[in-house]
Amino acid sequence: xxxxxxxxxxxxxxxxxxxxxxxxxDNIAMIEELGSFDIEEENDVExxxxxxxxSERVGKNLVNVDAFGAAGDGVGxxxxxxxxxxxxxxxxxxSVLLVxxxxxxxxxxxxxxxxxxxxxxxxxxxxxxAPDEPKSWDPKNPRNWLDFTKLKGVLFQGGGVxxxxxxxxxxxSCKKNKSNPCRGAPTALTIDSSSSIKxxxxxxxxxxxxxxxxxxxxxxxxxxxxxxxxxDSPNTDGIHIxxxxxxxxxxxxxxxxxxxxxxxxxxxxxxxKTIYCGPGHGISIGSLGKDNSTGIVTKVVLDSAxxxxxxxxxxxxxxxxxxxxxxxxxxxxxxxxxxxxxxIIDQFYCDSPNECQNQTTAVEISQIMYSNISGTTKSAxxxxxxxxxxxxxxxxxxxxxxxxxxxxxxxxxxxxATGFGYGTVHPAxxxxxxxxxxxxxxxxxxxxAENEELAEASPEDIVHTEL
Numbered sequence: 138x139x140x141x142x143x144x145x146x147x148x149x150x151x152x153x154x155x156x157x158x159x160x161x162x163d164n165i166a167m168i169e170e171l172g173s174f175d176i177e178e179e180n181d182v183e184x185x186x187x188x189x190x191x192s193e194r195v196g197k198n199l200v201n202v203d204a205f206g207a208a209g210d211g212v213g214x215x216x217x218x219x220x221x222x223x224x225x226x227x228x229x230x231x232s233v234l235l236v237x238x239x240x241x242x243x244x245x246x247x248x249x250x251x252x253x254x255x256x257x258x259x260x261x262x263x264x265x266x267a268p269d270e271p272k273s274w275d276p277k278n279p280r281n282w283l284d285f286t287k288l289k290g291v292l293f294q295g296g297g298v299x300x301x302x303x304x305x306x307x308x309x310s311c312k313k314n315k316s317n318p319c320r321g322a323p324t325a326l327t328i329d330s331s332s333s334i335k336x337x338x339x340x341x342x343x344x345x346x347x348x349x350x351x352x353x354x355x356x357x358x359x360x361x362x363x364x365x366x367x368x369d370s371p372n373t374d375g376i377h378i379x380x381x382x383x384x385x386x387x388x389x390x391x392x393x394x395x396x397x398x399x400x401x402x403x404x405x406x407x408x409x410k411t412i413y414c415g416p417g418h419g420i421s422i423g424s425l426g427k428d429n430s431t432g433i434v435t436k437v438v439l440d441s442a443x444x445x446x447x448x449x450x451x452x453x454x455x456x457x458x459x460x461x462x463x464x465x466x467x468x469x470x471x472x473x474x475x476x477x478x479x480x481i482i483d484q485f486y487c488d489s490p491n492e493c494q495n496q497t498t499a500v501e502i503s504q505i506m507y508s509n510i511s512g513t514t515k516s517a518x519x520x521x522x523x524x525x526x527x528x529x530x531x532x533x534x535x536x537x538x539x540x541x542x543x544x545x546x547x548x549x550x551x552x553x554a555t556g557f558g559y560g561t562v563h564p565a566x567x568x569x570x571x572x573x574x575x576x577x578x579x580x581x582x583x584x585x586a587e588n589e590e591l592a593e594a595s596p597e598d599i600v601h602t603e604l
Contacts, residue, residue, distance in 0.1 A: 168534060171467045171506045174436055175408065197258070200226040201235045202242065209240030211266060216245040227253035236297055238262035246278035246323060251288040251331070261297035261339060267325070269302035271309055271345075274323070282323040282345065288331040294338050301325040301344040303370060307394075311490070312371035319490070322346040322372070332356050342366060348393065350377045357384045363391070368416030370394035375417065382406050389413070396421040397447070402461070405435045412442040419449030419476070422466065424486050426459015426500045433461040441470045444512075450479035451507065454486040457525070458496035464504045473512030479540055480507055480520040482530055482554070499525035503532045505556075511539040519547040519564055522554035529553035533569055536560045 200222050203209060207218035219242070226234035232254065236242060240263040267282050268274065278284070282301060285291075301323070311319035325344040328334055329352045337360040341348045348364045351357050364375040375391035378384055380403030390413040391397040397414035399421045400407055414420055420439060425432025432455065444450050451468045473479045482502055487493035502524065519540040524530035533556030540547055540563065551568035558566045 168506065171465060171504065171534075174438060174465065174467065196231060198226075198229050198232045199235060200229070200232050201237065203237060203240075207242055209237070209242050209263065211241030211243055211264075213243065214245065215242040216247055219244050220247055220249075223249045226257060226259075227251060230254040231256045233258045233260050236261045236263045236265060236295070238297070240264070241266055243268065244283070246275045246282050246284075248278070248281065248284040248286060250286055251291075253288060253291065255290065257288075257291045259291065259293045261293065261295040261299070264298040264300055266300045267302045267323075267345065269305055271306050271322070278323070280321050280323055281327055282325050284324075284327045284329065286327075286329040286331065288328070288334060290333045291331070291335075293334070293336040296338055296340075298340045298342060299326055300342050301348070303343045303345040303366065303373065306345040307367075307370045307373075310371040315490070324348070324350045324377075326350070327352060328354055328357065330354065334358070335360070337361055339363075340365070343370075344373050344393075346372045347374045347377045349375065350379065351381050351384060352379050354381045355383050357381065359384070359386045359389060361388045362386075363389070364393060364397075365391075366393045368392070368394055374399045375414075377401070378404050378407060380404065384408070385410070387411055391417065393417045396452075397444075399423070400434055400437060401425060402430070402432045402434065404437075405433075407437045409439045410441055412439065413445075414442065415445035415447050415474075417447050419444060419447045419452050419478075421449065421452045421454060422463055423452070423454035424456060424488065425454070425461065425463065426456040428456075429458045429460075429496075429498070431461040432459055432463070432500050434463045435465050437466045439468045439471065443472045443474070444476050444479075445474045446476065448477050449481055450476045451481070451510070452478065453482045453502060453505070455484050455500040455502070456486055457484070457493060458498055459500045460498055462501040462503070464502070466504070467506045467508070468510065469506075469508040471510045471512075473510070473514065473540065475513050475515055475543075477515045478518070478521060479512070479514045479516070480510065480535075480538075482522045482524060482533075484525045484528070484530070485523055497525075497527045499528035501528050502530040505530070505532070506534040506536070507538060508534075508536040510537075512541075514540050514542050514547060517542060517545060517547060518550045520549040520566060522549075522551045522569070524551075524553040526553050529555065531555045534558070535562050535566050535569070538562045538564075538566075540564065 202222045205218040205221040207215040226232040311317045322345040324347040327350045331354045335358045340363045342365045366373040373393040374395045375397045383406045387410045397417040535558040537560040547564040549566045556569040
């Protein structure tokens with residue numbers, strides 16, 4: 138269906154006014170590029186069965202943390218046992234580092250360093266818990282708990298739990314109580330400076346702040362991972378991607394007190410497929426540009442998601458005064474239920490106790506496509522494109538949008554944002570339209586032609602995916 142409409146577009150372009158043709162030709166090329174970008178999904182990634190390591194015939198070297206003195210009672214400190222088991226497994230080819238089922242392991246902040254011998258597997262079946270007292274946290278690792286770095290080709294899998302014991306950290310946050318000092322807290326699980334990493338089946342919960350960070354890494358696959366924390370837990374992003382490329386998140390269920398997924402500077406070729414989000418602040422690119430910094434994010438795809446009762450839906454957020462760009466982003470097949478700000482670009486983001494000053498520079502936002510987005514909104518402004526007057530948003534494309542408010546009408550808000558819509562778009566996004574009259578007339582022809590095709594399409598042609 139998508140390719141058919143592209144052909145229809147091109148046919149209409151041949152008959153359109155010559156003044157608008159070149160610009161619309163660029164629009165078609167942009168849509169085609171956004172529609173064709175993809176990276177491999179789970180079907181292309183091999184994962185061994187979870188029970189494979191129990192077989193005596195698989196040729197693996199089993200390294201059980203219990204054999205290194207771990208108590209596994211949730212009371213005794215198992216940090217050294219985990220470190221010793223890691224050192225053994227990391228240095229031995231074809232090892233399986235096992236955290237056994239039915240036990241709780243109290244582990245302090247630790248950095249697990251590579252590089253490691255080939256084909257290392259970390260099999261987590263039990264529960265790993267963090268110390269719950271912020272005052273006694275290791276001052277050498279103030280921002281990390283379980284930190285894995287400089288790895289290649291490592292598989293993390295299992296039905297186990299990583300529990301950050303974050304409740305006291307949340308209570309001491311300045312976002313919970315303004316009299317508290319604003320300070321950072323540990324990230325529960327970090328994959329840093331690594332490549333060809335696979336994570337499957339784990340549950341990460343009650344993070345001190347962020348739950349799972351992928352940093353300075355490439356070729357990372359996150360499959361069937363669950364992340365959970367109370368909806369009022371501050372700064373507890375679910376999965377945070379920074380300075381990383383070629384990352385796939387698939388079949389993940391995330392509910393936290395902050396962004397379900399956040400993608401920040403230096404990240405590209407990111408795909409999210411079949412994502413459940415809620416509670417939380419939505420699926421975000423940013424924030425970017427804080428303290429006049431440069432932020433660059435490109436080639437991001439979200440395909441098939443369900444967001445429920447989140448404070449934002451699909452969000453791009455940047456601070457005033459920044460530089461860089463966000464471009465080539467595609468959101469498609471997304472269902473919303475009672476979401477505030479379902480579609481939002483905010484170039485005036487200000488998460489600060491002090492008022493942010495107006496500045497003229499900004500992170501440039503362009504080539505953003507929203508397709509097949511439907512559901513219910515709590516906000517009257519179901520689509521909000523709040524962009525910089527000096528660095529406007531451009532090439533925003535909306536297609537087949539249907540957002541309703543249970544107790545009122547909906548609208549689209551635009552400030553310094555241009556683009557176009559095709560297919561059914563509700564609420565209407567006329568405020569995105571170009572000021573070029575002839576181009577507008579040509580776009581109207583395209584819209585009308587596509588609407589006729591949609592009317593003739595069979596029900597099977599149009600599918601919204603709800604998880």
